[in-house]
Amino acid sequence: MATLVFGGLGHVGSWISHDLAARGEDVVIFDLGAAGLDGLGLDYLEPYRDRLTFENVDVLDVHTLFERMRAYEGRIDAVIFGVAVIAGPNFAKRPFRHIQINTVGMLNVIEACRIFGVPKFINLSSGAVYGDQAGGQTEDLPVKVTDLYGATKASNEVLALQYGQTYGIDVRNARLYFVYGPGKLPSRMHVLYQAMFGPLEGPTEADSPKGGDQSLDWTHVRDTAAGVVALLDAPADVSGEAFNISSGVAVAHRDIVGHVADIVGHESKVTLGSGLFFERGAPLDISKARARLGFEPRFADIREGLRDYRAWLQGARPH
Numbered sequence: 001m002a003t004l005v006f007g008g009l010g011h012v013g014s015w016i017s018h019d020l021a022a023r024g025e026d027v028v029i030f031d032l033g034a035a036g037l038d039g040l041g042l043d044y045l046e047p048y049r050d051r052l053t054f055e056n057v058d059v060l061d062v063h064t065l066f067e068r069m070r071a072y073e074g075r076i077d078a079v080i081f082g083v084a085v086i087a088g089p090n091f092a093k094r095p096f097r098h099i100q101i102n103t104v105g106m107l108n109v110i111e112a113c114r115i116f117g118v119p120k121f122i123n124l125s126s127g128a129v130y131g132d133q134a135g136g137q138t139e140d141l142p143v144k145v146t147d148l149y150g151a152t153k154a155s156n157e158v159l160a161l162q163y164g165q166t167y168g169i170d171v172r173n174a175r176l177y178f179v180y181g182p183g184k185l186p187s188r189m190h191v192l193y194q195a196m197f198g199p200l201e202g203p204t205e206a207d208s209p210k211g212g213d214q215s216l217d218w219t220h221v222r223d224t225a226a227g228v229v230a231l232l233d234a235p236a237d238v239s240g241e242a243f244n245i246s247s248g249v250a251v252a253h254r255d256i257v258g259h260v261a262d263i264v265g266h267e268s269k270v271t272l273g274s275g276l277f278f279e280r281g282a283p284l285d286i287s288k289a290r291a292r293l294g295f296e297p298r299f300a301d302i303r304e305g306l307r308d309y310r311a312w313l314q315g316a317r318p319h
């Protein structure tokens, strides 16, 4: 049996795939353009090549999706859905396309799960479902979205839960938040990410128009993945529930810039304009994940997470 990770070449999905393969499990990765690992820079997956199978599937191409899922019928005990266009300035530039990928894409996948009898579905959701509600958000707060991305994540949670209830699929929603760390090059991310994390990669000039007055709950990707795997492993009594998976700590963005300068040994030419970059509160309350999943973030002190990120960026991409 295997776990099927949609978006398994993405930032979070690749670390989930890593963690499952590292403990000896088989992982099937469905991702857009996936032909294998070569050239992707996901060096941490290299030792586990023999546990990984790749399928080049676009979740909006239902024919290929169903055809390839049929090939694994009876061999998948869980699907993790991690395909998305993530939050950021890019999302609203092509709203219809991006909503299709996030929401119609998930609908296509959970429909395939229904038809092929996949018993468990982990939906990678987001703290975006809380919108700009003040930090300390618990899972029982009503949903309040403040952008189109958040609308896709809230819709997906409701759709997935109703699929679960109607067709007997064990659905679990993982609410992730502001992921950083190995696997993602800051230079390929939005400008706030570049301004805060870019100097860890190499000499960086970045001017973020906003975000300087914000504190967010940035989560090291290894903690994110560990939380999702804990949710996957949890007994059936968590079925139908949502769990916040984050560091549980809000850090001021200007402090992150300062920590990064300390780590690289000099100030960089980065600026953060005043105001908020994302309409979100922080931190998420992770006490439910602690109590029910045994989740404990390793990188609750962001300085340790930044040092780990720096080590990967330097090792993988020396400057």
Ligand SMILES: NC(=O)c1ccc[n+]([C@@H]2O[C@H](COP(=O)([O-])OP(=O)(O)OC[C@H]3O[C@@H](n4cnc5c(N)ncnc54)[C@H](O)[C@@H]3O)[C@@H](O)[C@H]2O)c1
Binding pocket: 006, 007, 008, 009, 010, 011, 012, 013, 030, 031, 032, 057, 058, 059, 060, 081, 082, 083, 084, 085, 086, 087, 101, 105, 124, 125, 126, 127, 175, 176, 177, 178, 179, 180
């Ligand atoms: N990164 C964050 O800060 C963050 C925060 C909260 C929630 N999340 C959620 O976690 C999940 C994973 O996010 P991530 O940061 O790993 O994103 P990512 O962009 O790194 O990975 C997404 C993956 O989906 C694949 N993909 C995109 N369109 C596709 C399509 N049409 N068909 C098949 N594959 C497609 C991409 O190739 C990529 O590998 C998403 O659901 C996201 O909404 C992420």
